[in-house]
Amino acid sequence: xxxxxxxxxxxxxxxxxxxxxxxxxxxxxxxxxxxxxxxxxxxxxxxxxxxxxxxxxxxxxxxxxxxxxxxxxxxxxxxxxxxxxxxxxxxxxxxxxxxxxxxxxxxxxxxxxxxxxxxxxxxxxxxxxxxxxxxxxxxxxxxxxxxxxxxxxxxxxxxxxxxxxxxxxxxxxxxxxxxxxxxxxxxxxxxxxxxxxxxxxxxxxxxxxxxxxxxxxxxxxxxxxxxxxxxxxxxxxxxxxxxxxxxxxxxxxxxxxxxxxxxxxxxxxxxxxxxxxxxxxxxxxxxxxxxxxxxxxxxxxxxxxxxxxxxxxxxxxxxxxxxxxxxxxxxxxxxxxxxxxxxxxxxxxxxxxxxxxxxxxxxxxxxxxxxxxxxxxxxxxxxxxxxxxxxxxxxxxxxxxxxxxxxxxxxxxxxxxxxxxxxxxxxxxxxxxxxxxxxxxxxxxxxxxxxx
Numbered sequence: 001x002x003x004x005x006x007x008x009x010x011x012x013x014x015x016x017x018x019x020x021x022x023x024x025x026x027x028x029x030x031x032x033x034x035x036x037x038x039x040x041x042x043x044x045x046x047x048x049x050x051x052x053x054x055x056x057x058x059x060x061x062x063x064x065x066x067x068x069x070x071x072x073x074x075x076x077x078x079x080x081x082x083x084x085x086x087x088x089x090x091x092x093x094x095x096x097x098x099x100x101x102x103x104x105x106x107x108x109x110x111x112x113x114x115x116x117x118x119x120x121x122x123x124x125x126x127x128x129x130x131x132x133x134x135x136x137x138x139x140x141x142x143x144x145x146x147x148x149x150x151x152x153x154x155x156x157x158x159x160x161x162x163x164x165x166x167x168x169x170x171x172x173x174x175x176x177x178x179x180x181x182x183x184x185x186x187x188x189x190x191x192x193x194x195x196x197x198x199x200x201x202x203x204x205x206x207x208x209x210x211x212x213x214x215x216x217x218x219x220x221x222x223x224x225x226x227x228x229x230x231x232x233x234x235x236x237x238x239x240x241x242x243x244x245x246x247x248x249x250x251x252x253x254x255x256x257x258x259x260x261x262x263x264x265x266x267x268x269x270x271x272x273x274x275x276x277x278x279x280x281x282x283x284x285x286x287x288x289x290x291x292x293x294x295x296x297x298x299x300x301x302x303x304x305x306x307x308x309x310x311x312x313x314x315x316x317x318x319x320x321x322x323x324x325x326x327x328x329x330x331x332x333x334x335x336x337x338x339x340x341x342x343x344x345x346x347x348x349x350x351x352x353x354x355x356x357x358x359x360x361x362x363x364x365x366x367x368x369x370x371x372x373x374x375x376x377x378x379x380x381x382x383x384x385x386x387x388x389x390x391x392x393x394x395x396x397x398x399x400x401x402x403x404x405x406x407x408x409x410x411x412x413x414x415x416x417x418x419x420x421x422x423x424x425x426x427x428x429x430x431x432x433x434x435x436x437x438x439x440x441x442x443x444x445x446x447x448x449x450x451x452x
Contacts, residue, residue, distance in 0.1 A: 003142045005055035006056050006058075007177070008228055008395075016060050020060055020064060024064070027072075027081070028074035036084050039100035040084060040099065040103060043060060043100050043104065044057065044104045051121060054104065061085055061086070061100045065101070066230070066397050067397035073329070075329075084100065085101065086099050086102065087100065088102060089102065102210075105149070108147045109125060109126065111125030112134045115138075115139060119139065122145065125147065126147040127147070129151070129153045132153075135160075135170060138174055144177065145178070146177065146178045146179070148167065148181075150163050150182050150183045155186065163187035164188065164192060168195075171202055171205055172195060175205075176205050176206065178206070178207045178208070179207075179210075180210070181210040183209070186213045186216075187214075189218075190215065191219045191225065192218075194222070203223075203224030203244070205224070208230065209227070209230065214232065217236045221242070223242045223244060225244045227246050227247070230249045232250040232251060235253040236256070237252045237257070238256055239255065239258045240260060241261075241265075241294075242262045243262040244262075244263045248265070250267075251269040253270075256270045257275045258276055259276070259279065260294055262294050263294060264292075266299075266396060267296075267298060268326070269298065270298065271303050273304075274298075275294075275310060277308070290316055295318055297321075297388070297389065300326065301321055301341065302340070304344060305342065306340065306345055306346070307349055307352065309348045309350070310346060310429075318354075319355065320356075320357075320388070321339055321340060332413065333409075333410070333411065335357075335359075335411060338367075340356065340363060343367060346427060347370060348370065353374075354426070355424045355427075356426075356427065358425045373427065375426070376420060385420070385424070406418065
């Protein structure tokens with residue numbers, strides 16, 4: 001199999017998908033011990049067979065970790081089931097791994113041993129703070145996976161005992177597939193200053209992070225890498241990102257994507273001042289090639305002052321707010337009383353497009369002063385908004401689907417359907433609406449609003 005086996009967006013074999021679906025359907029009636037046997041014993045044992053088996057088992061466990069929140073657990077505590085799926089360690093001094101993902105990753109062979117193995121396929125090698133001097137370049141950068149146990153690395157240091165500096169060094173010497181786990185104490189700046197062997201930006205680098213103690217500034221100054229954070233994000237995540245991708249399984253705290261001018265982020269809720277002063281880059285340095293743009297999707301909602309002073313112009317930028325509640329004890333979501341609960345939304349924005357799921361029209365115009373509603377064109381839906389939502393829904397496993405011009409959302413126990421222009425309120429700054437009106441390309445309703 002060329003390249004990495006079963007990366008985060010790669011399709012799994014049919015039996016693996018059947019196992020995931022069957023587990024989620026039956027988890028309501030499975031006993032705690034039955035589920036433990038599957039994730040802590042059966043899947044790690046299956047993973048010992050080969051590198052592809054380990055990659056498939058890790059992906060199955062990761063999919064379960066992402067999608068359990070949408071399942072009816074039959075009264076079992078979500079935190080306990082999630083812990084069995086990913087895990088942690090027993091109290092010192094033993095420090096034995098618990099949970100399926102931690103047990104699987106703890107059994108990855110040491111890096112020096114993995115790289116000495118005869119060639120003939122991808123290699124998985126694990127490194128720790130104690131063995132960090134063994135760090136060396138991958139034999140096959142496209143296929144090999146570096147697993148880093150971050151316990152023991154420092155939160156901040158000027159040496160390679162720093163979690164962030166060690167990760168940056170691994171990317172610098174050529175690692176393109178990295179899995180990190182066992183974070184302790186919330187090390188800061190993980191995933192910043194990522195550059196390849198040539199010192200340039202690092203597209204094609206995928207970093208997956210598992211744990212519960214992440215620190216601030218993850219993915220700050222991001223330039224091209226793909227960061228998947230299977231846990232809770234902290235403050236300043238993605239600050240001044242230029243390009244790349246950020247997936248946050250849960251929420252992020254304040255000033256997430258502050259002053260970002262590129263990149264895409266998928267998360268549930270965020271704290272105050274999300275994407276404040278976002279400055280979308282329209283073209284790449286050659287001045288001709290369109291940049292990937294600044295895009296975001298909240299399956300929940302941002303907090304106060306979201307998109308304040310947004311300057312993300314250009315047709316390549318868009319932001320989506322779904323406004324869904326956190327899943328309840330039975331894994332069900334609902335529409336929030338208001339898709340955005342703050343007082344100030346896009347205040348002072350000079351450019352950009354924000355699409356808010358609001359089929360019941362509960363968004364108050366007083367919340368988005370200085371901005372107006374605009375029509376969504378069929379081309380905008382089919383070429384931009386629908387494919388973007390569909391891709392990010394698939395990555396999260398959320399109960400949302402797209403069928404042609406319709407959006408479907410499972411609210412509580414029923415699927416609800418709306419046509420895209422009934423489902424979403426598209427907001428643009430008044431300045432943009434006026435400019436469009438002058439050019440004769442704005443909808444009549446918007447022209448009327450601007451005229452008023």
